[in-house]
Amino acid sequence: MPTRSTSRVYNRATLEIWFENVGLEWECHFTEEILERGRRIYRESKITGVELGERDAIVHCAFARKDTCYAVIEWGVTGPEIRTSTGDSALGRAVAVAGLYEIEELIADEIAPLPYVSKGKVRAEAVPLEKFIEPEPEESGSQTRPSRRLTPCLEGLCSGLRVTAYWTNPDFTKEPALHTEGAKLASAEREAIVRLTGHLHNSGFHYRMDDKDFLLADPEKILPFFKHNLKHLEECFDFVDLDSDARLMAEGIREVKIVGRVESAGQDTMKIDCRLKFGRKWLDRKDAGRLARAGCGTHIVKGLGLVRIVEEQSEVLAEWRGIAGAGGAEAGTWPRYMVFSLFGNRGAELDLKEEMKRWHSTLLPQPEGGDVVEEARLPEFLRDYQAHGVRWLANLRKHGCHGLLADEMGLGKTLQVLTLLHFYSVGEKNNLIVCPASVIPVWESEAQRWYPGMETAVLRSGNVFNDPRVDSPKLWIASYTQIRRHKHLLDEMEFGYAVLDEAQQIKNPDTKVTHACCAIRSECRIALTGTPLENRLLDLWTIFRFLMPGLLGSRHRFEEEMADVERQAEFERHLKKQIAPFILRRQKDKVGKDLPPKVEMNLICPITDVQRQTYERLLARGREELGDDLRVALQKQTMNLFTLLIRLRQACCDPGLIPEIQSDITQSGKIQTLLIHLEEALAGAGARKVVIFSQFVQLLKRLKPLIKKAFPKVALLELTGRTRDRRKPVQTFQEKEGPSVILVSLRAGGTGITLHAADYVFLLDPWWNPAVENQAVDRVHRIGQSRRVFVYRMITQGTIEERIQHLKKEKGELFEKTLGNLGSASDLVDHFTDFEELAKLLPEMN
16 A cells, blocks of 8 residues: 555644544445545545645545546535536545545544543643554555454443454454554554544543543443444444443433431431442442432442432432531431431431331320320329320430420410429429510419429529529520520520420521520420411421421422422421421310310401492502502512501401591491490300400500490400500409400410400401411410300401401411411412402492
8 A cells, every 4th residue: 555645734623623524424425336436546545635624625636647636525414515626526526535534544643532631630642543553555466464343342330431442353363453552454444443433532432542442431421322322333333342331331220219227326316327229239338428429410330330319319418418517416427306307208218227216116196195205293283185295295305306386275385394394304404485575474473383493584684594693493484585685695505495485486587586596505495386387388497497407408498399389299298297206286176175165257247338438449549559460569569568458457447547537436347246246245144254356456446435435334454565564454354253355456465365264256357367366366265264265257248358268268277287377468469369359349349
């Protein structure tokens, strides 16, 4: 074969462009006759020059008689397009074919194999093909040896998919194709090497000079190679040899399961050894650790091929690592309560060892009387369900867990906690109760009543729990405001018990009060509330952040799960299952057998002409200022929208509440209805007592003289936020003989008082949040009540009040299903689209 002396003009950019072109199946665009003629021109070294441009390539050719011609190759959409200087079209196309082979040789010299780039080491020099193969000269008249068959070999390695190749001789012996430098190759063999190199380069393989092989290191590209590129490789070569690991890769991606093997690491801690499992086979610990660190995506495991860790599994691993890091725990060690982690059931499973299984089973909900702590001799004045609640809390503490006592209001949560502190004390440590300021006197009086020896102290300026003069353990009682102001002292203290009463006070995770409460350090933490969900599921996450940090995962993850509409039902099931061991909720109709029934009914009140005119004028003004789209109004003019809604509700109660309206209170259909029912209630036999609740303090003030005039012999009391001594009106109402009426604002009287002397409750204005409304009702219908309680919700017909009442009825079961209640006016946009639907007076009422 004559020595080649071809002129080559190109740059790196054009070389890459033509690399892509010749990597395609270009030979199919020529007839076999043209291809054979072009190969002969190429083997006889007739090509004298190649010029590579971005759009075309020019091939120069010279024949023995010094005739020259050239061909211009342009790559179009359908393949190569040929223009030639000779009138012989077939010759011109043959020259183009020879030129394309020449271009393949150029690419093999300059690009393929590409230099291998390893971490920390870059080899930038080009690796010419002649470094390990050399064309065999063909002497004139000599017999050309038969070409050998090239067979690519695919091997599955932990580092990727490896390709080597071997020659098969006519006698069926084999020789390595890429390992021997200076090997003599026939033209057909050289073409086979070039073709293999081009295919592998297009598939993402890189040549490794030291190993004399090609490697596809990206696991994400391996399966696409088997699906799409292997077929082309098999078409070019008679046989492609795959080892067992490569065949496993070709079978597809396998899903692995994350299993946390849980065993005890101390009385209150556990250790989780993360293992990966495929079917019944456990992955090697080294492979499992590598995959766990790598996270989601496709990975290679020897003996399995390609495996995938899905995003959900990766998030579980990251969540667990993050929780361990945040808690300062040793690697793989967490509080035992994390066994119940919501996200441990999503994308992973737990394998509990025997001791942890026993521990786990004792925390599952127990029937009444099935307490698992030793029987302390509790006082006889406790009801059975109260004794069970005390032992349930003690059992949680014994197991290093913390609980939410969510009994309905009126079932004695305060008494249960005081009993727990007395009979299951924590050494010589102080205990802490955090509650609304209005409830502090309740805790003091209840402690004095049931356990007179229990020393109490109220946190305030000048009376703090780190006072060195205090030498005996106390029950400290602090308002939420004071605990926020004294947050700087919390780092110095560790309490035995820390109890949050009315724990919904920390429902907003971003407030300073919440941060202060979560900074409290104690051996056992307890949350008390009859309404753990006032607004949204995030309320529950915040309470458990105080109780058991990490149990419900990160806030970001929790909010993502909460917002995923498609998986909402599944999320709620997991959440309910997870928190079940740590929530105890009893209802009065189930455990309060000695409580008389509560009769609830809606009083639909007529609307007067003054109310109707005021209502429609407010609604028209609202449409003009805010538009009809409720969602847009909520987003852009939130305060204006809320103000309008309040004004509409005021018009339903008493138009005189609106600043620019001068109207007598008797011009309200609701007040007219109230007076009629008061007359019925107070005229009956016995000392009937009535509680009237309203959000609007001004309404109670306007109502007071009217009731006093209508019922001059009835004792009339008042309890609002401005009442200095809350105990005085409550005590008078409870103890005074004869009929009485007490006017109570929802804000002031919703918590911390007992009004069970009453047997009638009137709710003058429906509350956006049923939980707040229920709190008020339970001031009356609670332990100690001996008479049937009648509860009247007063609704102005055809107005926004009636729409809200229907909506509350639809959502009534959500609380018990751990979904939450209608929390505020912002929730209205989920059910109403415009003001017409929400607030317009019904036609029949006009």
